[in-house]
Amino acid sequence: MRELLLVNITGPDKPGLTAKITAILAIYDIPVLDIGQAVIHNHLSLGMLIEVPKESASSPVLKELLFCAHTLGIQISFTPVSDDEYDRWVGEQGKHRYLLTLLSRKITAEQLERVSSIVAAHHLNIDDISRLSGRIPLENGDNDNHTRACVEFSVRGTLLDEALFREQLLAITDSLGIDIAFQEDNIFRRNRRMVVFDMDSTLITSEVIDELALEAGVGKEVAAITEQAMRGELEFNESLQRRVAQLKGLDEHLMETIAARLQLTEGAERLFGNLKRLGFKTAILSGGFTYFGHYLQKKLSIDYVYANTLEIENGKLTGRVLGKVVDGARKAELLGILAEKENIRLEQTVAVGDGANDLPMLGKAGLGIAFRAKPIVRERAKQAISTLGLDAILYLMGFRDRDELAE
Numbered sequence: 001m002r003e004l005l006l007v008n009i010t011g012p013d014k015p016g017l018t019a020k021i022t023a024i025l026a027i028y029d030i031p032v033l034d035i036g037q038a039v040i041h042n043h044l045s046l047g048m049l050i051e052v053p054k055e056s057a058s059s060p061v062l063k064e065l066l067f068c069a070h071t072l073g074i075q076i077s078f079t080p081v082s083d084d085e086y087d088r089w090v091g092e093q094g095k096h097r098y099l100l101t102l103l104s105r106k107i108t109a110e111q112l113e114r115v116s117s118i119v120a121a122h123h124l125n126i127d128d129i130s131r132l133s134g135r136i137p138l139e140n141g142d143n144d145n146h147t148r149a150c151v152e153f154s155v156r157g158t159l160l161d162e163a164l165f166r167e168q169l170l171a172i173t174d175s176l177g178i179d180i181a182f183q184e185d186n187i188f189r190r191n192r193r194m195v196v197f198d199m200d201s202t203l204i205t206s207e208v209i210d211e212l213a214l215e216a217g218v219g220k221e222v223a224a225i226t227e228q229a230m231r232g233e234l235e236f237n238e239s240l241q242r243r244v245a246q247l248k249g250l251d252e253h254l255m256e257t258i259a260a261r262l263q264l265t266e267g268a269e270r271l272f273g274n275l276k277r278l279g280f281k282t283a284i285l286s287g288g289f290t291y292f293g294h295y296l297q298k299k300l301s302i303d304y305v306y307a308n309t310l311e312i313e314n315g316k317l318t319g320r321v322l323g324k325v326v327d328g329a330r331k332a333e334l335l336g337i338l339a340e341k342e343n344i345r346l347e348q349t350v351a352v353g354d355g356a357n358d359l360p361m362l363g364k365a366g367l368g369i370a371f372r373a374k375p376i377v378r379e380r381a382k383q384a385i386s387t388l389g390l391d392a393i394l395y396l397m398g399f400r401d402r403d404e405l406a407e
Contacts, residue, residue: 002051004033004081007065011074013044020068025050028061033086036128044074049081092156097185098124100153100169101395103388104178106136107149111178115153118168124157134401146266148388150395154185170379173386181383181396188347188366190398195275196335196361198353199286199293199307202371203300203390205263208292209243212317215254218246232356232376236287236327244310248319252312259295265372267389272300274394274404281342285331287357306334332360352393353377369393 009021018037025032025048034049052061062078069076102115119126133150159165169180183189200207213222222243229239275282283304284293293305309322324330331353339346351358351365354373362368362381370381371390378384385392 003054004083004086005050005052006079006081007048007050008077008079009044009046009048009069009074011044011069011072013039013042014072017044017072017074018046020072021046021065024061024064024068027064028052030061038130049086095156096158097127098155098159099181099183099185099189099398100155101132101181101183102151102153102178103181103385103392103395104149104176105147105387107151108176111176112151114172114176115169115180118165118172119153119155121168122157122159122161122165124155124159126153127156128154130154132395132398132400146389148392148401150392152395166382170384173384177387179385179387179392181385183367183383183396188345191348192280192350192367192397193344193348194281194283194339194342195350195352195393196283196285196331196338196365197351198331198355198358199284199296200288201354202352202358203265203268203284203296204292205265208258208262208288209247211258211261212247212250212255213243215258216247216250222246229355229357231374236357237325240287240308240321240325240327244317244321245319247310247317250317252315252317255291259292262292262295264299265390267391268300270389271391271393272302274391274399276301281338281344283334283338285326285334285351285361287326287328287331287355304338306330328357328360331358332364335361335364350393350397352390367396369396 031051032048033051035047037044037046065076100115100119102111104111116126130152131150132152133148136147136149166182169182172178173180197203200209207226210219210223210226213219225234225239225243228234229236272282282302284296284302284307286293286307288307290305290307290309293307296302297305306326308326311318311320311322326334335349335351336346339349345366346364347366349365350367350369351361352369352371353362354371354377356374356377359377359380362370368381368383370377370384372386373381373384378386383396
């Protein structure tokens with residue numbers, strides 16, 4: 001005969017503590033059915049589900065555990081677990097598991113409460129909460145706009161209405177200054193191999209065509225067309241042709257001037273540095289222009305660039321685009337072509353963009369992320385990042401700050 005006990009140990013963490021506890025269990029040949037440990041601010045919380053001899057036969061091992069805990073200056077408790085409770089726990093194997101990733105400059109209790117309340121309302125269980133971001137020094141204060149805070153919830157259960165769940169999470173993001181990513185916990189989550197990016201307002205902070213238009217003296221006209229297209233109110237090919245036509249006669253050498261003043265989006269260099277060192281393939285799939293895509297390719301060591309080519313005659317733009325236009329459908333097509341070329345499953349790809357013409361590739365990729373996107377794109381994309389920089393994408397792929405590789 002035997003009984004099941006849940007052993008909970010808490011107290012100051014110190015080297016060898018787990019070894020001393022498990023050494024006692026080993027002497028009595030005690031099976032450990034489950035174990036979990038966490039350390040927060042040098043304070044240990046260790047739990048074990050063990051199988052011990054029935055009643056009097058278990059006394060020696062429990063006494064030794066109590067004595068060991070006393071000598072180590074920690075607290076230990078024992079909770080009986082019935083066979084029925086254990087059978088229910090075993091029966092939960094195979095249930096769907098999800099990951100909720102909270103991204104913010106600073107994580108607050110209100111953010112955690114609102115998210116965990118939505119999780120509870122959908123009858124999901126939180127199995128684990130872990131911090132993916134590094135430790136934030138107190139002296140950074142609230143004025144540091146480049147801090148990163150990320151907490152990940154591991155959630156288990158059957159989600160009956162995923163659309164409503166996502167809608168409720170999205171509803172609290174703006175008011176709380178937080179991004180919340182929700183994805184299935186599966187083998188592909190930490191096995192991504194390719195990341196593709198839109199360029200304008202994603203890799204860089206501006207829309208290049210607007211910069212060209214300013215140089216041509218037609219800034220307001222082109223900006224208005226751009227905004228219509230990004231909101232999904234105007235078909236992309238038509239908007240592109242109309243905007244490029246406004247640039248007719250612009251001197252070719254001005255493109256070099258514009259390229260030199262382009263500003264990379266926050267976190268871009270850190271993200272690409274890590275992706276390169278980790279062996280990821282990267283690509284620009286842009287409705288912008290190849291000249292600027294190749295400029296960024298050299299700067300960030302990007303593997304592929306697909307964008308639109310401006311026709312130039314006698315050193316001046318003609319107001320026309322050469323070849324097949326890279327629109328939303330073409331971006332999704334190129335994602336598939338590159339994945340096949342690199343022998344990568346689509347589930348292992350990540351796509352990042354901000355406009356309506358990015359939605360096809362965001363939907364096709366294993367992980368599609370709307371980055372600082374227009375409202376319509378945020379609503380339709382499964383994941384969105386607005387509060388942090390591009391390097392926050394690493395968190396959604398399961399990387400921790402401590403995983404960062406040195407150059």
